[in-house]
Amino acid sequence: MTSSDRVVLIGVAGDSGCGKSTFLRRLADLFGEEMMTVICLDDYHSLDRKQRKQVGVTALNPKANNFDLMYEQIKALKEGKSVEKPIYNHETGLLDPPETVHPNRIVVIEGLHPMYDERVRGLLDFSVYLDLDDEVKIAWKIQRDMAERGHTYEDVLAAINSRRPDFDAYIDPQKQYADVVIQILPTKLIKDDTERKVLRVRMIQRDDVEEVTPVYLFDEGSTIDWIPCGRKLTCSYPGIRLHYGPDEYYGHSVSVLEVDGQFDRLEEVIYIESHLSNVSSKYYGEVTELLLKHKEYPGSNNGTGLFQVLVGLEMRSAYERLVSSGASMAAKAATN
Numbered sequence: 001m002t003s004s005d006r007v008v009l010i011g012v013a014g015d016s017g018c019g020k021s022t023f024l025r026r027l028a029d030l031f032g033e034e035m036m037t038v039i040c041l042d043d044y045h046s047l048d049r050k051q052r053k054q055v056g057v058t059a060l061n062p063k064a065n066n067f068d069l070m071y072e073q074i075k076a077l078k079e080g081k082s083v084e085k086p087i088y089n090h091e092t093g094l095l096d097p098p099e100t101v102h103p104n105r106i107v108v109i110e111g112l113h114p115m116y117d118e119r120v121r122g123l124l125d126f127s128v129y130l131d132l133d134d135e136v137k138i139a140w141k142i143q144r145d146m147a148e149r150g151h152t153y154e155d156v157l158a159a160i161n162s163r164r165p166d167f168d169a170y171i172d173p174q175k176q177y178a179d180v181v182i183q184i185l186p187t188k189l190i191k192d193d194t195e196r197k198v199l200r201v202r203m204i205q206r207d208d209v210e211e212v213t214p215v216y217l218f219d220e221g222s223t224i225d226w227i228p229c230g231r232k233l234t235c236s237y238p239g240i241r242l243h244y245g246p247d248e249y250y251g252h253s254v255s256v257l258e259v260d261g262q263f264d265r266l267e268e269v270i271y272i273e274s275h276l277s278n279v280s281s282k283y284y285g286e287v288t289e290l291l292l293k294h295k296e297y298p299g300s301n302n303g304t305g306l307f308q309v310l311v312g313l314e315m316r317s318a319y320e321r322l323v324s325s326g327a328s329m330a331a332k333a334a335t336n
């Protein structure tokens with residue numbers, strides 16, 4: 001990249017275990033690994049694990065994080081300068097020696113606090129908040145931490161409960177600033193579902209920001225309920241239900257698209273795609289193709305995968321717009 005290239009800054013926020021890594025893998029597919037540098041904001045923990053225990057704060061608490069350094073370094077990267085970024089080591093719970101990070105065309109800051117600090121928030125070109133309902137969070141965390149990390153059910157529950165006050169105070173409020181929120185909830189299609197395998201996922205899209213052109217179903221601004229199951233979409237129990245409509249979210253006008261249920265055959269998502277408008281794809285079928293490319297990613301067969309792809313495409317189009325407006329401004333300046 002040259003010094004005149006525009007660095008586009010993307011924020012991906014959410015609690016640990018809410019699907020940020022999966023979303024980032026989808027973004028890397030769209031932008032290409034070499035175009036994108038991901039910064040995990042855990043690296044700005046100012047207190048290590050032992051110090052947090054001594055002081056009695058969680059990693060979610062602003063007191064355990066260095067927002068001045070975060071702002072300075074993210075600003076520098078956006079200005080095209082390299083930085084010496086600290087590293088938080090999750091294995092040891094200590095801070096490792098810093099590493100040099102060079103600017104890139106797209107810099108993604110992901111973690112607990114991309115939108116917490118007003119100064120950092122002001123640098124973002126596009127932001128998404130992954131909002132995982134508590135019951136689903138517990139189900140996912142239990143599945144991962146018990147299977148992969150040798151934790152017990154009680155460990156997982158205790159960890160979630162000990163984080164809750166700081167989560168509510170410092171992490172959750174950031175969703176009011178996001179351009180798009182992906183909300184992941186228990187299904188309404190099964191009465192008293194305890195498995196949490198079937199999900200109701202909502203994509204809450206700001207109507208009042210330039211970066212977002214909200215995706216809609218059938219008719220922009222109307223309220224629509226759609227059960228697409230039948231001849232063109234195979235649905236086994238409990239089926240699929242889509243909803244679209246205008247709403248208010250933290251005082252902003254938003255457009256909400258919702259998918260409850262899961263797809264039996266991913267290739268049939270093309271039927272849903274053909275009824276969506278304002279999708280920032282380059283060609284008809286790109287959404288379904290992107291889902292099919294990574295069937296193995298968690299959530300590919302439900303609204304989480306579909307909305308991650310739609311938000312990724314929106315980010316790609318925002319990136320292209322920002323870069324081309326930067327290039328035309330530079331060309332104008334050169335001719336003046």
Ligand SMILES: Nc1ncnc2c1ncn2[C@@H]1O[C@H](COP(=O)(O)OP(=O)(O)OP(=O)(O)O)[C@@H](O)[C@H]1O
Pocket residue numbers: 014015016017018019020021022023140141143144298299300304305
């Ligand atoms: N859409 C999904 N559907 C079902 N399970 C999911 C989905 N997304 C993520 N998971 C589960 O949650 C776990 C955590 O996902 P992921 O690693 O993407 O989250 P994360 O926010 O990056 O977590 P961390 O910050 O702890 O690394 C996955 O291992 C998977 O078990």
Ligand SMILES: O=C(CO)[C@H](O)[C@H](O)COP(=O)(O)O
Pocket residue numbers: 015016042049059089090091093112
């Ligand atoms: O919420 C988290 C972000 O991923 C971690 O819990 C936080 O970074 C602290 O890490 P560790 O538990 O490894 O000390």
